[in-house]
Amino acid sequence: xxxxxxxxxxxxxxxxxxxxxxxxxxxxxxxxxxxxxxxxxxxxxxxxxxxxxxxxxxxxxxxxxxxxxxxxxxxxxxxxxxxxxxxxxxxxxxxxxxxxxxxxxxxxxxxxxxxxxxxxxxxxxxxxxxxxxxxxxxxxxxxxxxxxxxxxxxxxxxxx
Amino acid sequence: xxxxxxxxxxxxxxxxxxxxxxxxxxxxxxxxxxxxxxxxxxxxxxxxxxxxxxxxxxxxxxxxxxxxxxxxxxxxxxxxxxxxxxxxxxxxxxxxxxxxxxxxxxxxxxxxxxxxxxxxxxxxxxxxxxxxxxxxxxxxxxxxxxxxxxxxxxxxxxxxxxxxxxxxxxxxxxxxxxxxxxxxxxxxxxxxxxxxxxxxxxxxxxxxxxxxxxxxxxxxxxxxxxxxxxxxxxxxxxxxxxxxxxxxxxxxxxxxxxxxxxxxxxxxxxxxxxxxxxxxxxxxxxxxxxxxxxxxxxxxxxxxxxxxxxxxxxxxxxxxxxxxxxxxxxxxxxxxxxxxxxxxxxxxxxxxxxxxxxxxxxxxxxxxxxxxxxxxxxxxxxxxxxxxxxxxxxxx
Numbered sequence: 001x002x003x004x005x006x007x008x009x010x011x012x013x014x015x016x017x018x019x020x021x022x023x024x025x026x027x028x029x030x031x032x033x034x035x036x037x038x039x040x041x042x043x044x045x046x047x048x049x050x051x052x053x054x055x056x057x058x059x060x061x062x063x064x065x066x067x068x069x070x071x072x073x074x075x076x077x078x079x080x081x082x083x084x085x086x087x088x089x090x091x092x093x094x095x096x097x098x099x100x101x102x103x104x105x106x107x108x109x110x111x112x113x114x115x116x117x118x119x120x121x122x123x124x125x126x127x128x129x130x131x132x133x134x135x136x137x138x139x140x141x142x143x144x145x146x147x148x149x150x151x152x153x154x155x156x157x158x159x160x
Numbered sequence: 161x162x163x164x165x166x167x168x169x170x171x172x173x174x175x176x177x178x179x180x181x182x183x184x185x186x187x188x189x190x191x192x193x194x195x196x197x198x199x200x201x202x203x204x205x206x207x208x209x210x211x212x213x214x215x216x217x218x219x220x221x222x223x224x225x226x227x228x229x230x231x232x233x234x235x236x237x238x239x240x241x242x243x244x245x246x247x248x249x250x251x252x253x254x255x256x257x258x259x260x261x262x263x264x265x266x267x268x269x270x271x272x273x274x275x276x277x278x279x280x281x282x283x284x285x286x287x288x289x290x291x292x293x294x295x296x297x298x299x300x301x302x303x304x305x306x307x308x309x310x311x312x313x314x315x316x317x318x319x320x321x322x323x324x325x326x327x328x329x330x331x332x333x334x335x336x337x338x339x340x341x342x343x344x345x346x347x348x349x350x351x352x353x354x355x356x357x358x359x360x361x362x363x364x365x366x367x368x369x370x371x372x373x374x375x376x377x378x379x380x381x382x383x384x385x386x387x388x389x390x391x392x393x394x395x396x397x398x399x400x401x402x403x404x405x406x407x408x409x410x411x412x413x414x415x416x417x418x419x420x421x422x423x424x425x426x427x428x429x430x431x432x433x434x435x436x437x438x439x440x441x442x443x444x445x446x447x448x449x450x451x452x453x454x455x456x457x458x459x460x461x462x463x464x465x466x467x468x469x470x471x472x473x474x475x476x477x478x479x480x481x482x483x484x485x486x487x488x489x490x491x492x493x494x495x496x497x498x499x500x501x502x503x504x505x506x507x508x509x510x511x512x513x514x515x516x517x518x519x520x521x522x523x524x525x526x527x528x529x530x531x532x533x534x535x536x537x538x539x540x541x542x543x544x545x546x547x548x549x550x551x552x553x554x555x556x
Contacts, residue, residue: 014539022536059363064318064363105182108180143481144479145480
């Protein structure tokens with residue numbers, strides 16, 4: 001009689017152990033990016049296992065998430081901003097945040113007559129052109145865009 | 161003669177030189193609090209990898225509350241970036257709304273031994289400081305965004321709401337009327353209510369069942385919050401979109417050459433679709449079409465995927481950022497997706513779709529999980545059986 005109880009106890013313990021193992025196994029394994037990750041790169045590589053879908057949203061309630069099917073080496077292009085994301089499989093992962101910082105990168109090349117201004121950053125730029133202290137031109141330059149200006153001071157700032 | 165040579169060398173230097181300067185982040189946004197103090201770090205990017213001397217100045221209405229490093233800052237050619245900070249020390253009161261300051265990072269022109277500058281223009285970049293000062297009481301900024309849907313599907317209405325007042329919003333909801341293209345009201349509904357803490361952004365979301373004929377519709381909404389209403393309006397379409405563009409793959413890209421674009425399309429309809437093709441229109445900043453090309457025609461089986469191949473001749477295309485309209489055409493229907501092509505010399509980035517650089521055959525994990533679930537179920541059943549047998553024996 002005592003043996004029966006012992007065997008039963010063993011069975012219960014084994015069942016629980018396996019159950020815990022399964023729950024641990026089916027929990028999405030999120031490798032990258034880390035929580036609170038900050039970068040100015042707009043192309044983000046996600047490394048996630050045991051999940052089917054990646055949800056990315058700009059609000060923590062995930063009311064209108066962008067949904068991506070998870071496959072090995074999934075890369076997503078995102079604009080600068082703060083994002084919340086989670087992986088969903090049999091279970092959901094914790095919510096992580098990701099911040100893409102805006103980057104201003106202004107490049108000038110003198111072509112003999114004027115300057116070729118290149119926006120090598122990740123946001124649209126307002127470029128103000130001065131001659132002395134006088135503002136002589138104001139142009140917007142898209143990401144990777146290029147424009148020619150004439151002046152002696154060129155100032156680049158993030159557009160709205 | 162020597163002066164001519166010197167002038168020529170200087171001219172060639174100027175012609176061949178590329179001046180570069182960057183800063184990240186381009187903007188830092190903070191919420192106002194009385195006597196708020198904070199150090200804000202930013203990174204100067206020496207993308208030209210050269211020795212530089214920089215000056216920092218603050219301008220704008222918040223400039224008196226900004227302390228920046230004084231004197232010139234040296235960045236050596238070996239430093240690709242340099243982290244700096246400025247501190248803000250805000251007063252107890254500011255006018256409500258958005259208050260700003262610009263921190264200018266100015267490259268100091270180099271002076272040669274002869275005293276003449278070798279840099280023809282001064283280059284400067286700006287990192288902006290945005291401070292949101294709450295309005296007295298309750299104040300709301302809101303918008304209405306609508307996603308189209310198929311006939312019988314759900315049209316999603318989203319009201320992003322930002323609470324810009326000093327108090328939390330406890331009851332934010334929307335009353336919506338839907339009108340057809342001739343102005344007849346076809347439906348009315350109210351959304352659920354949400355609360356929005358001061359300074360936070362939340363969304364009111366409603367899925368409207370599009371049990372209406374195919375066509376264009378207008379949603380006229382009143383966003384009702386604790387102390388007022390905001391009128392909002394937007395148009396949307398109800399149509400049939402059975403084909404969906406899922407990803408665009410470009411294996412090798414070189415600007416100026418013919419590029420092969422592989423576009424993966426899913427047929428979400430329960431019937432085979434024949435003779436479908438994809439038209440791609442690439443537009444410049446002004447919306448003018450700079451390139452357009454079509455794929456070959458393909459048939460797609462029901463509920464399956466098909467790769468459409470298009471070729472884009474990039475001769476004459478400049479490096480830049482292009483709005484791109486990708487339309488899948490089949491029968492008398494068309495499904496359009498607006499994307500952004502970010503074109504550089506050796507790379508094409510497609511913004512608006514996720515894409516995969518390599519795929520692995522899955523399945524191993526799933527089968528292992530099935531085995532584990534079966535084992536658990538078996539163990540539980542054995543346990544139950546054991547108890548039942550035990551009971552019977554005890555009852556005897």
